[in-house]
Amino acid sequence: MKSQILKRLWAKLIEPLDGWLMLFLGLIFMLSLLVLYSASNQSFDKIDNKLVYTMLSLTIMWLIARSRPQMIMHFGPPLYLVGLLLLVAVHFKGITVNGSTRWLSLGFTRIQPSEIMKIALPMMIAWYFQKHEASLRWWHFLVAIALMLLPVGLILKQPDLGTATLIMAAGFFVLFFAGLSWRVIVGGLAVFAASLPVIWHVMHDYQKKRILTLIDPMSDPLGAGYHIIQSMIAIGSGGPIGKGWLNGTQTHLDYIPERTTDFIFAVFSEEFGMIGNLILVGLYLLIISRGLMITARAQTLYGRLMAGSITLSFFFYAFVNMGMVSGILPVVGVPLPFVSYGGTATVTLFIGTGMLMSIGKLRK
Template sequence: MQTSLIKRVWQQIKEPLDGWLMLFLGLIFVLSMVLLYSANNQSFDKIDNKLIYTSLSLIIMWIIARMRPQSIMNFAPPIYGLGVLLLLAVHFKGVTVNGSTRWLELGITRIQPSEIMKIALPMMLAWFFQKYELSMRWWHYLVAALLMAVPSALVLKQPDLGTTLLIAAAGLFVLFFAGLPWKVIFAGIGLGAASLPIVWNLLHDYQRRRVLTMIDPTTDPLGDGYHIIQSMIAIGSGGPWGKGWLNGTQTHLDYIPERTTDFIFAVYSEEFGLAGNVLLLVLYLLVLSRAMMITASAQTLYGRLMAGSITLSFFVYAFVNMGMVSGILPVVGVPLPFMSYGGTATVTLFVGMGMLMSISNLKR
């Protein structure tokens, strides 16, 4: 009797979950916990916090996976509106750290509303295009552009250029899957390229320095180039097989800055080398492959738009983080998916995975 009850409970728990996604995410999670212990000087404090956030995120993911995509879609406007209000609250009452005002203090915890917009914006755009699926006109894309511009401008003002670009990219992916004409896409690329001089003049001084430092970090080795130089040394010193777990000299001699968050990939590369990097890339590619399969088999326009945006956004997060740590992209505040330490980012990523599972369950 007890065994039968346990089986029924287990069946209820695993029913909405995608087995392949859970397997790949579980392996990445194990890697992240092993790495975080080393990156945090063999301390358990951040591991405990990550376990708490991950447990909460898994519960939220499970709840979302059990919901029908149409039910999730109905939450898009209020979540988008809440996200915009939270961004406005950051502007007036936000917590400033290292010159950027990106966080809200909620007593027991601190949240970063810009992370919420990474999900809220594509949800809103997918809801909008689903609503007007049968009567789509050119001006609908202008309305979608306005919906993108509001949160992007608020995040840019914090200032947080990296997150602004990621939020805008998530929105652009929805526009792409919604059928934005190629001539408009190419025209946008052309206008973007032509406006680079104007954009350059609008950038903050520290943002310009980051771009110049990417080109030649040795021009300021103890200042703006320090992050890139130290991370590149760590990645190169890992060699084919790495220095071994807990044996990274760049890590444990405190040369790598932000080593539990944005630059955790440098720690990983130093300790596990090229072989470890290949393993991580394979796991990421497996997650992307499964997500692309879900996107291709989505039954509704909303499901296709959301799944496509989540999939391509996941790719961009991983590519940008690895690129900036390797010195081929400017340094921006982008965490490595499921590896970096961070509460709000962890919840956001698992919410996206829950939505993918919800969309996948619709065809069962």
């Protein structure tokens, strides 16, 4: 009798979860603990914090996964409005760190409201398209673009180009899955290319320097080019099989900056080499493939738009971080999903995963 009760409880516990996603995420999580332990100079403090945030994130993910997408959908507009209000509050009462005002203090901790928009914006746009599903016209896409540009503009004022780019990408992915015409996409890219001189003129000096440094890191090897040069040395020195766990010289001689957050991929590459990188990239591709399967099987427009946006956002985050650390993209401060140290980003990623699972479990 007791064993039957335990079996039923266990079945209730794992019923909302997607087994494949949990397997791939579990493998990435184990790799993240190994590399974080090494990157933090074998300190258990960051490991403990990551475990706490991961357990909290898994709990939230499970609660979302067992909720129906139709119920989650109605949280889009209020969450979007709360996110906008918090971004405005950051402008007036935000905490400034290293010249950027991105955080709000809650007394016992601080939050970065822009992280909320990574989920709130696609939820809002997907809700809007679901509401007008029967009569979608071109002007609905214009409204969706306006909904996207409003928070992006507030985030750019912080300034935080990296997060603004990620949020804009998440919104664009919703537009893409909603049926945005390829002619519009190509036309938008042409307009963007033509406006590059204007964009360059309004960019901050540090943003211009990052782009110039990308082209020629050696122009300022001890300043703006330091991050890229050291990370490229670490990646190259890893070779095919790496130097071995805890044996990365660039890491443990403190040459790699931000090695537990934005540049943790350089630490991983140095210690686990090309083979380790292929395994990590393979796990990301498996997560993305599973997400696209869920997208294809989604039973509602809202489910398809959200699942597609979340899945391609995971790809975009990983691609931008790896490209940034490898020296093929400018340094924009994007963490490596599910690997980098960071509480708010971890919670946001698992919220997205929970929504994927919720959409995947919905059947006609």
